[in-house]
Amino acid sequence: MTRVLVVDDQALIRGALAALIRAAPGMEVVGEAASGVEAVALAAETRPDIVLMDIRMLPPRREPGQPVRDEPEAIDGIAATARILAEAVEPAPRVIILTTFDLDEYVYAALRAGAAGFLLKDTPPERLLAAVRTVAAGDMLFSPSVVCRLIEAYAGGPGAPGVAVAPPVLDPLTSREVDVLRLVGRGLSNPEIAERLLVSVATVKTHLNRAMAKLNVSSRAQAVVLAYESGLVTPGSAD
Template sequence: MTIRVLLADDQQLVRSGIAMLLSADPDIEIVAECADGAAAVADARATAPDVVLMDVRMPGTDGVTATREITSDGFSGDPDRPVRVVMLTTYHVDEAVHAALRAGASGFLLKDSAPAELVLAVRAVAAGEAWLDPAVARTMIDDFTARPRPAGLVAVTGGQAGLTGRERDVLVLVAYGLSNAEIATRLLIGEATVKTHLGRVLMKLGLRDRSQAVALAYQSGLVVPGTAPGLDQVAGSLRHDRAAAVQPQQSLTKSYSSMGHSVPLA
């Protein structure tokens, strides 16, 4: 299946370089190029891309504003085939990271990333995953944990959010970077069941996607940066006599701060 990509960046040299790299992949087709957010919205509506590579800062309509419109309900015309956006930025310390994720971006990629990483990011996001450059992920975590907890922030660790024990288990493991398949192995449940639990978590917490769930888990203190998920960090929904089976044969955990690349979406 060909992945249709739209490029939005006000620097023609950057667009040309990215287009050349992606066009070398037989599974990727560049359907449009543009230099500002308003054109990105118009081109996305006209060409129905799978992935938009969007510069954060452009003249006129910026990338965050364009992303919010492109990812809004009903934009793609096909709820089963939403347009996904990866933000391109020069600096990993960028206040636009949080705004873009709230706007619906599926990932962030630094412009100095290796060519192979660019292709991997496009493939991952087209497959419904999220993608965060490691430096951006580290910055996100540092920023979230440095902030005081906002008044009224939903308590994801207790009954206020209405999460069951198993839903909380899934949220914790998602925040640590485990894929649905890894979570299923860890909790001894089916991968489809993991997707169901995660969908309920997103609905109950009013979140758009897996990236927002990860951010909330760290911001609320449910997950502590720099740690790995042991059995003591998973809610008591696991039976004691199955605990040994839950221990992975090899490390399935990747700290969100160093997971490197993609976080699969439900």
């Protein structure tokens, strides 16, 4: 059973998403949150497998007569995602960002925060459910081409095109782990990396998992970001 936490500041959307999840075989809603702060608290309490996270949320309404100093803290979906993943007990939940804004900067912020997926709110119900299943199975909901386009647009790594030497931030990695991270950064899938390096897919997964643990990144998306921001991979560089 896939346990889902639904987060949206609009009650109508939140309720519709929750109803959709409850009606889907093999899924259950473990909580509904109307703010980023509430999402962080519920994620810690319920330990969901998946969090459907609204990217933009307004501060909670203040009741008449409530002192300003008592207003709850307001954080958006990106900040809530980062906090949930930082405070999670393993296994950490996987976060799918939901937004009405098809803007690259939001996708990039979601990648940096550790989100495992990104969907527009006008996504058809069947596709949203498929996305939940995909992410719950451990896959990303970003195509390699989209990831690379975003990184090239927003991350200017310090290295020069074609540089093959690992930067100091990657010193904890073995040479093979660096090779795998470089190819992940170029958008290759695990089978493609295995074919390129003449190793098994299981070996690729092992190297990538070890590299991510050493670098303290929690998702493949964050590994891609780090590969670019460190200069290991640069826009326009050759494989």
